[in-house]
Amino acid sequence: MHTAIQPGALVQVRGCPWILRSDVARADCRELHLDPAAGQRGAPAGGPIVLLAPFDRPVALALPGRLRAVSRRAWMTALRTSILGQREPWTLCGAARASVDLFPHQLEPALAVVRRGARRLLLADAVGLGKTIEAGLVLAELRARSALDRVLVLAPPGLCDQWCAELAERFGMESVVADAGWLRSLRPVLPASIDPWSVPGIRVASLDFAKRPEVRRSLERVSWDAVIVDEAHLAAGDSERRAAADAVAARARFVLLLTATPHSGDHRAFHALCGIGALAAGDPMVMFRRTREDAGISRRRRVHLHRVEAAQAELAVRRQLDDYIRTVWAQRSGPEGRDGTAAPVAGRAAGAPRRSARTRRRAASAAVG
Numbered sequence: 001m002h003t004a005i006q007p008g009a010l011v012q013v014r015g016c017p018w019i020l021r022s023d024v025a026r027a028d029c030r031e032l033h034l035d036p037a038a039g040q041r042g043a044p045a046g047g048p049i050v051l052l053a054p055f056d057r058p059v060a061l062a063l064p065g066r067l068r069a070v071s072r073r074a075w076m077t078a079l080r081t082s083i084l085g086q087r088e089p090w091t092l093c094g095a096a097r098a099s100v101d102l103f104p105h106q107l108e109p110a111l112a113v114v115r116r117g118a119r120r121l122l123l124a125d126a127v128g129l130g131k132t133i134e135a136g137l138v139l140a141e142l143r144a145r146s147a148l149d150r151v152l153v154l155a156p157p158g159l160c161d162q163w164c165a166e167l168a169e170r171f172g173m174e175s176v177v178a179d180a181g182w183l184r185s186l187r188p189v190l191p192a193s194i195d196p197w198s199v200p201g202i203r204v205a206s207l208d209f210a211k212r213p214e215v216r217r218s219l220e221r222v223s224w225d226a227v228i229v230d231e232a233h234l235a236a237g238d239s240e241r242r243a244a245a246d247a248v249a250a251r252a253r254f255v256l257l258l259t260a261t262p263h264s265g266d267h268r269a270f271h272a273l274c275g276i277g278a279l280a281a282g283d284p285m286v287m288f289r290r291t292r293e294d295a296g297i298s299r300r301r302r303v304h305l306h307r308v309e310a311a312q313a314e315l316a317v318r319r320q321l322d323d324y325i326r327t328v329w330a331q332r333s334g335p336e337g338r339d340g341t342a343a344p345v346a347g348r349a350a351g352a353p354r355r356s357a358r359t360r361r362r363a364a365s366a367a368v369g
Contacts, residue, residue, distance in 0.1 A: 007022050012058065020033070036048070057146040092141060095107060098136070098140060110140075119253065121138070142225065150198070151203070154207045154245060161177060176202070177204050177205070178205040195218055210245075226256065229245050229276065230259075233269075242272060249277025
Protein backbone atom coordinates (compact mmCIF):
# COMPACT_ATOMS: atom_id res chain seq x y z
CA MET A 1 0.00 0.00 0.00
CA HIS A 2 1.03 3.58 -0.52
CA THR A 3 1.42 4.21 3.26
CA ALA A 4 4.58 2.00 3.21
CA ILE A 5 6.18 3.98 0.38
CA GLN A 6 8.62 6.58 1.59
CA PRO A 7 9.12 10.03 0.01
CA GLY A 8 11.74 9.91 -2.72
CA ALA A 9 10.62 6.48 -3.94
CA LEU A 10 10.02 5.69 -7.60
CA VAL A 11 6.35 4.80 -8.03
CA GLN A 12 3.93 4.05 -10.83
CA VAL A 13 0.61 5.91 -10.96
CA ARG A 14 -1.85 5.85 -13.86
CA GLY A 15 0.60 3.84 -15.92
CA CYS A 16 3.46 6.34 -15.64
CA PRO A 17 6.58 6.55 -13.41
CA TRP A 18 6.77 9.32 -10.79
CA ILE A 19 8.89 10.33 -7.83
CA LEU A 20 6.89 10.58 -4.60
CA ARG A 21 7.98 13.93 -3.18
CA SER A 22 5.69 13.87 -0.13
CA ASP A 23 2.67 12.08 1.31
CA VAL A 24 0.39 14.38 3.31
CA ALA A 25 -2.36 12.89 5.51
CA ARG A 26 -5.80 14.52 5.48
CA ALA A 27 -9.02 13.73 7.32
CA ASP A 28 -10.35 11.18 4.82
CA CYS A 29 -7.60 10.85 2.21
CA ARG A 30 -3.89 11.44 1.57
CA GLU A 31 -2.28 13.94 -0.78
CA LEU A 32 0.35 12.44 -3.06
CA HIS A 33 2.78 15.10 -4.29
CA LEU A 34 4.47 13.64 -7.37
CA ASP A 35 7.28 14.77 -9.65
CA PRO A 36 7.86 13.33 -13.15
CA ALA A 37 10.51 10.59 -13.07
CA ALA A 38 12.94 12.16 -15.53
CA GLY A 39 15.03 9.64 -17.42
CA GLN A 40 12.57 6.78 -16.91
CA ARG A 41 10.81 5.22 -19.89
CA GLY A 42 7.23 6.43 -20.11
CA ALA A 43 7.87 9.45 -17.87
CA PRO A 44 5.02 11.97 -18.28
CA ALA A 45 5.54 15.36 -19.77
CA GLY A 46 4.84 18.41 -17.65
CA GLY A 47 5.50 19.35 -14.07
CA PRO A 48 4.55 18.12 -10.60
CA ILE A 49 1.01 17.01 -9.82
CA VAL A 50 -1.02 16.26 -6.69
CA LEU A 51 -3.27 13.17 -6.58
CA LEU A 52 -5.47 11.78 -3.84
CA ALA A 53 -5.27 8.31 -2.32
CA PRO A 54 -7.08 5.93 -2.20
CA PHE A 55 -8.58 7.19 -5.47
CA ASP A 56 -5.12 6.72 -6.97
CA ARG A 57 -2.89 4.00 -5.58
CA PRO A 58 0.86 4.28 -6.22
CA VAL A 59 2.85 1.09 -6.75
CA ALA A 60 6.51 1.09 -5.78
CA LEU A 61 8.98 0.49 -8.62
CA ALA A 62 12.47 -0.87 -8.13
CA LEU A 63 15.25 1.62 -8.80
CA PRO A 64 17.73 0.60 -11.52
CA GLY A 65 20.46 -1.59 -10.05
CA ARG A 66 23.95 -2.57 -11.10
CA LEU A 67 24.52 -4.68 -14.18
CA ARG A 68 24.71 -8.40 -13.50
CA ALA A 69 24.83 -11.62 -15.49
CA VAL A 70 21.60 -13.61 -15.58
CA SER A 71 20.36 -16.73 -17.32
CA ARG A 72 18.52 -16.58 -20.62
CA ARG A 73 15.28 -17.68 -18.93
CA ALA A 74 15.53 -14.95 -16.28
CA TRP A 75 16.27 -12.35 -18.96
CA MET A 76 13.27 -13.43 -21.07
CA THR A 77 11.01 -13.37 -18.01
CA ALA A 78 12.16 -9.87 -17.11
CA LEU A 79 11.74 -8.73 -20.72
CA ARG A 80 8.20 -10.12 -20.89
CA THR A 81 7.29 -8.42 -17.61
CA SER A 82 8.78 -5.15 -18.83
CA ILE A 83 6.91 -5.29 -22.14
CA LEU A 84 3.62 -6.02 -20.39
CA GLY A 85 4.24 -3.16 -18.00
CA GLN A 86 4.92 -0.64 -20.76
CA ARG A 87 1.41 0.17 -21.87
CA GLU A 88 -0.69 3.17 -22.53
CA PRO A 89 -3.41 3.92 -19.96
CA TRP A 90 -6.19 2.78 -22.31
CA THR A 91 -4.71 -0.61 -23.29
CA LEU A 92 -5.30 -4.02 -21.69
CA CYS A 93 -2.71 -6.05 -19.81
CA GLY A 94 -4.72 -8.49 -17.68
CA ALA A 95 -5.67 -10.61 -20.70
CA ALA A 96 -2.02 -11.45 -21.42
CA ARG A 97 -1.69 -13.07 -17.99
CA ALA A 98 -4.99 -14.97 -18.07
CA SER A 99 -4.97 -18.73 -18.64
CA VAL A 100 -7.77 -18.76 -21.20
CA ASP A 101 -8.21 -19.21 -24.94
CA LEU A 102 -9.60 -15.79 -25.72
CA PHE A 103 -12.11 -14.80 -28.36
CA PRO A 104 -12.12 -11.17 -29.54
CA HIS A 105 -15.63 -10.44 -28.24
CA GLN A 106 -14.56 -11.36 -24.69
CA LEU A 107 -12.22 -8.35 -24.56
CA GLU A 108 -14.93 -5.80 -25.33
CA PRO A 109 -16.34 -5.36 -21.77
CA ALA A 110 -12.84 -4.77 -20.36
CA LEU A 111 -12.14 -2.27 -23.15
CA ALA A 112 -15.40 -0.49 -22.34
CA VAL A 113 -14.24 -0.10 -18.74
CA VAL A 114 -10.67 0.96 -19.56
CA ARG A 115 -11.27 3.17 -22.62
CA ARG A 116 -14.83 4.43 -22.18
CA GLY A 117 -15.09 4.62 -18.42
CA ALA A 118 -18.09 2.25 -18.25
CA ARG A 119 -19.16 1.57 -14.68
CA ARG A 120 -22.25 -0.61 -15.02
CA LEU A 121 -22.28 -3.45 -17.54
CA LEU A 122 -24.91 -6.01 -18.51
CA LEU A 123 -23.19 -9.07 -20.02
CA ALA A 124 -26.06 -10.81 -21.81
CA ASP A 125 -24.24 -12.94 -24.39
CA ALA A 126 -25.72 -16.28 -25.39
CA VAL A 127 -24.90 -19.41 -23.42
CA GLY A 128 -21.38 -20.65 -24.06
CA LEU A 129 -19.80 -17.34 -25.09
CA GLY A 130 -17.86 -16.90 -21.84
CA LYS A 131 -19.62 -14.32 -19.67
CA THR A 132 -17.61 -15.52 -16.67
CA ILE A 133 -14.38 -14.97 -18.62
CA GLU A 134 -15.53 -11.49 -19.65
CA ALA A 135 -16.22 -10.59 -16.02
CA GLY A 136 -12.88 -12.06 -14.94
CA LEU A 137 -11.04 -9.98 -17.53
CA VAL A 138 -12.65 -6.83 -16.15
CA LEU A 139 -11.49 -7.79 -12.65
CA ALA A 140 -8.00 -8.54 -14.00
CA GLU A 141 -7.73 -5.07 -15.52
CA LEU A 142 -8.89 -3.41 -12.32
CA ARG A 143 -6.38 -5.46 -10.34
CA ALA A 144 -3.58 -4.49 -12.75
CA ARG A 145 -4.42 -0.87 -12.00
CA SER A 146 -4.39 -1.46 -8.21
CA ALA A 147 -8.11 -0.71 -8.06
CA LEU A 148 -9.41 -4.01 -6.74
CA ASP A 149 -9.45 -4.45 -2.97
CA ARG A 150 -13.00 -5.62 -2.22
CA VAL A 151 -15.07 -7.69 -4.65
CA LEU A 152 -18.43 -9.36 -4.09
CA VAL A 153 -19.78 -12.02 -6.46
CA LEU A 154 -23.46 -12.88 -6.00
CA ALA A 155 -24.32 -16.19 -7.65
CA PRO A 156 -26.76 -19.10 -7.33
CA PRO A 157 -25.69 -21.44 -4.49
CA GLY A 158 -24.66 -24.20 -6.89
CA LEU A 159 -22.26 -21.90 -8.76
CA CYS A 160 -20.34 -20.36 -5.84
CA ASP A 161 -17.62 -23.04 -5.75
CA GLN A 162 -17.34 -22.90 -9.54
CA TRP A 163 -16.77 -19.15 -9.42
CA CYS A 164 -13.92 -19.59 -6.92
CA ALA A 165 -12.33 -22.28 -9.10
CA GLU A 166 -12.64 -20.21 -12.29
CA LEU A 167 -11.11 -17.10 -10.74
CA ALA A 168 -8.20 -19.08 -9.30
CA GLU A 169 -7.42 -21.26 -12.33
CA ARG A 170 -7.97 -18.70 -15.08
CA PHE A 171 -6.92 -15.41 -13.46
CA GLY A 172 -4.87 -16.30 -10.39
CA MET A 173 -7.36 -14.60 -8.07
CA GLU A 174 -7.99 -16.22 -4.71
CA SER A 175 -11.55 -16.00 -3.41
CA VAL A 176 -13.68 -17.58 -0.72
CA VAL A 177 -17.29 -18.75 -0.53
CA ALA A 178 -18.91 -16.41 2.00
CA ASP A 179 -21.72 -18.18 3.82
CA ALA A 180 -22.88 -18.75 7.39
CA GLY A 181 -20.04 -21.20 8.03
CA TRP A 182 -17.49 -18.68 6.78
CA LEU A 183 -18.85 -16.03 9.13
CA ARG A 184 -18.71 -18.43 12.09
CA SER A 185 -15.11 -19.35 11.30
CA LEU A 186 -14.04 -15.69 11.50
CA ARG A 187 -15.58 -14.93 14.88
CA PRO A 188 -12.60 -16.20 16.93
CA VAL A 189 -10.12 -14.66 14.47
CA LEU A 190 -11.33 -11.09 13.90
CA PRO A 191 -11.95 -8.52 16.63
CA ALA A 192 -15.62 -7.86 17.32
CA SER A 193 -15.26 -4.33 15.92
CA ILE A 194 -14.15 -5.60 12.48
CA ASP A 195 -16.82 -6.41 9.92
CA PRO A 196 -15.70 -9.58 8.06
CA TRP A 197 -17.11 -8.20 4.80
CA SER A 198 -14.89 -5.11 5.04
CA VAL A 199 -11.64 -7.12 4.98
CA PRO A 200 -10.01 -6.87 1.51
CA GLY A 201 -10.58 -9.88 -0.69
CA ILE A 202 -12.96 -11.52 -3.15
CA ARG A 203 -16.13 -12.92 -1.59
CA VAL A 204 -18.51 -15.24 -3.45
CA ALA A 205 -21.95 -15.49 -1.85
CA SER A 206 -25.38 -16.68 -2.88
CA LEU A 207 -28.01 -14.02 -3.51
CA ASP A 208 -30.40 -15.81 -1.15
CA PHE A 209 -27.80 -15.56 1.62
CA ALA A 210 -27.14 -11.89 0.83
CA LYS A 211 -30.84 -11.01 1.05
CA ARG A 212 -31.04 -12.07 4.70
CA PRO A 213 -31.68 -8.89 6.71
CA GLU A 214 -28.66 -9.31 9.01
CA VAL A 215 -26.33 -10.11 6.09
CA ARG A 216 -27.68 -7.35 3.87
CA ARG A 217 -27.12 -4.75 6.61
CA SER A 218 -23.45 -5.74 6.79
CA LEU A 219 -23.00 -5.74 3.01
CA GLU A 220 -24.53 -2.28 2.69
CA ARG A 221 -21.91 -0.82 5.04
CA VAL A 222 -19.02 -1.82 2.75
CA SER A 223 -17.74 0.20 -0.21
CA TRP A 224 -17.08 -2.38 -2.91
CA ASP A 225 -14.66 -1.97 -5.79
CA ALA A 226 -16.73 -4.35 -7.92
CA VAL A 227 -19.97 -6.28 -7.54
CA ILE A 228 -20.86 -9.11 -9.93
CA VAL A 229 -24.38 -10.57 -10.06
CA ASP A 230 -24.48 -13.89 -11.89
CA GLU A 231 -27.80 -15.14 -13.31
CA ALA A 232 -28.96 -11.56 -12.76
CA HIS A 233 -32.41 -12.24 -14.22
CA LEU A 234 -33.22 -13.94 -10.91
CA ALA A 235 -33.04 -10.47 -9.32
CA ALA A 236 -35.06 -8.69 -12.02
CA GLY A 237 -38.47 -8.83 -10.33
CA ASP A 238 -39.91 -6.94 -7.40
CA SER A 239 -38.43 -9.15 -4.70
CA GLU A 240 -36.02 -9.29 -1.78
CA ARG A 241 -33.37 -10.59 -4.15
CA ARG A 242 -33.67 -7.52 -6.33
CA ALA A 243 -33.66 -5.19 -3.31
CA ALA A 244 -30.51 -6.81 -1.91
CA ALA A 245 -28.67 -6.81 -5.25
CA ASP A 246 -29.57 -3.17 -5.86
CA ALA A 247 -28.57 -2.04 -2.36
CA VAL A 248 -25.16 -3.73 -2.55
CA ALA A 249 -24.46 -2.73 -6.17
CA ALA A 250 -25.24 0.89 -5.32
CA ARG A 251 -22.18 0.76 -3.02
CA ALA A 252 -19.85 -0.41 -5.81
CA ARG A 253 -17.58 1.47 -8.20
CA PHE A 254 -18.16 -1.16 -10.90
CA VAL A 255 -21.22 -3.36 -11.41
CA LEU A 256 -21.38 -6.37 -13.74
CA LEU A 257 -24.67 -8.19 -14.32
CA LEU A 258 -24.46 -11.58 -16.05
CA THR A 259 -27.42 -13.31 -17.68
CA ALA A 260 -28.19 -15.14 -20.90
CA THR A 261 -31.89 -14.20 -20.63
CA PRO A 262 -32.05 -10.45 -19.96
CA HIS A 263 -35.53 -9.96 -21.41
CA SER A 264 -38.32 -12.47 -20.84
CA GLY A 265 -40.97 -10.29 -22.47
CA ASP A 266 -41.72 -8.39 -19.27
CA HIS A 267 -40.59 -4.79 -19.88
CA ARG A 268 -40.90 -3.86 -16.21
CA ALA A 269 -38.63 -6.71 -15.18
CA PHE A 270 -36.07 -5.74 -17.84
CA HIS A 271 -35.99 -2.11 -16.68
CA ALA A 272 -35.67 -3.29 -13.08
CA LEU A 273 -32.72 -5.46 -14.13
CA CYS A 274 -31.00 -2.57 -15.92
CA GLY A 275 -31.56 -0.35 -12.88
CA ILE A 276 -29.64 -2.53 -10.41
CA GLY A 277 -26.96 -0.37 -8.83
CA ALA A 278 -28.04 2.81 -10.65
CA LEU A 279 -27.27 5.95 -8.67
CA ALA A 280 -29.48 8.26 -10.74
CA ALA A 281 -32.21 8.05 -13.35
CA GLY A 282 -29.72 8.82 -16.11
CA ASP A 283 -27.02 6.40 -14.98
CA PRO A 284 -26.33 4.41 -18.18
CA MET A 285 -26.04 0.64 -18.42
CA VAL A 286 -23.73 -0.69 -21.14
CA MET A 287 -25.16 -3.96 -22.52
CA PHE A 288 -23.34 -6.64 -24.52
CA ARG A 289 -25.80 -8.97 -26.25
CA ARG A 290 -24.35 -11.32 -28.88
CA THR A 291 -25.32 -14.65 -30.40
CA ARG A 292 -22.84 -17.33 -31.43
CA GLU A 293 -23.10 -16.07 -35.02
CA ASP A 294 -22.35 -12.51 -33.88
CA ALA A 295 -19.21 -13.77 -32.14
CA GLY A 296 -18.14 -15.76 -35.20
CA ILE A 297 -18.46 -19.09 -33.40
CA SER A 298 -20.05 -22.17 -34.93
CA ARG A 299 -23.50 -23.07 -33.65
CA ARG A 300 -22.38 -26.63 -33.04
CA ARG A 301 -21.37 -27.38 -29.48
CA ARG A 302 -19.44 -30.42 -28.39
CA VAL A 303 -21.33 -32.72 -26.05
CA HIS A 304 -19.64 -35.34 -23.86
CA LEU A 305 -21.80 -38.12 -22.44
CA HIS A 306 -20.77 -39.53 -19.05
CA ARG A 307 -22.37 -42.76 -17.89
CA VAL A 308 -23.27 -42.61 -14.19
CA GLU A 309 -24.11 -45.71 -12.18
CA ALA A 310 -26.83 -45.15 -9.58
CA ALA A 311 -26.22 -46.18 -5.98
CA GLN A 312 -28.41 -48.83 -4.32
CA ALA A 313 -30.19 -46.21 -2.22
CA GLU A 314 -31.01 -44.21 -5.34
CA LEU A 315 -32.32 -47.31 -7.10
CA ALA A 316 -34.54 -48.11 -4.11
CA VAL A 317 -36.07 -44.63 -4.18
CA ARG A 318 -36.59 -44.93 -7.93
CA ARG A 319 -38.41 -48.27 -7.53
CA GLN A 320 -40.71 -46.81 -4.88
CA LEU A 321 -41.48 -43.82 -7.10
CA ASP A 322 -42.22 -46.13 -10.03
CA ASP A 323 -44.58 -48.21 -7.86
CA TYR A 324 -46.29 -45.06 -6.68
CA ILE A 325 -46.74 -43.71 -10.21
CA ARG A 326 -48.22 -47.02 -11.40
CA THR A 327 -50.64 -47.00 -8.46
CA VAL A 328 -51.74 -43.42 -9.16
CA TRP A 329 -52.31 -44.08 -12.86
CA ALA A 330 -54.27 -47.18 -12.02
CA GLN A 331 -56.75 -45.07 -10.05
CA ARG A 332 -59.74 -44.46 -12.38
CA SER A 333 -60.77 -40.92 -11.49
CA GLY A 334 -61.73 -40.14 -15.09
CA PRO A 335 -63.40 -41.89 -17.99
CA GLU A 336 -60.05 -43.02 -19.40
CA GLY A 337 -58.29 -43.40 -16.07
CA ARG A 338 -55.85 -40.59 -16.90
CA ASP A 339 -56.90 -37.88 -14.48
CA GLY A 340 -54.69 -39.09 -11.64
CA THR A 341 -51.67 -36.83 -11.10
CA ALA A 342 -48.74 -36.90 -8.73
CA ALA A 343 -48.32 -33.69 -6.73
CA PRO A 344 -44.92 -33.35 -5.03
CA VAL A 345 -44.79 -32.89 -1.27
CA ALA A 346 -41.74 -31.06 0.09
CA GLY A 347 -39.90 -32.96 2.81
CA ARG A 348 -37.96 -31.36 5.66
CA ALA A 349 -35.13 -33.82 6.00
CA ALA A 350 -33.10 -36.40 4.15
CA GLY A 351 -35.28 -39.25 2.97
CA ALA A 352 -38.28 -37.01 2.37
CA PRO A 353 -38.83 -38.28 -1.21
CA ARG A 354 -38.88 -41.86 0.07
CA ARG A 355 -41.39 -41.09 2.86
CA SER A 356 -43.51 -38.97 0.52
CA ALA A 357 -43.71 -41.76 -2.06
CA ARG A 358 -44.53 -44.36 0.60
CA THR A 359 -47.29 -42.22 2.11
CA ARG A 360 -48.84 -41.37 -1.24
CA ARG A 361 -48.69 -44.98 -2.41
CA ARG A 362 -50.58 -46.11 0.69
CA ALA A 363 -53.15 -43.34 0.17
CA ALA A 364 -53.60 -44.23 -3.48
CA SER A 365 -53.91 -47.95 -2.67
CA ALA A 366 -56.57 -47.20 -0.08
CA ALA A 367 -58.51 -45.10 -2.59
CA VAL A 368 -58.35 -47.87 -5.20
CA GLY A 369 -59.40 -50.52 -2.70
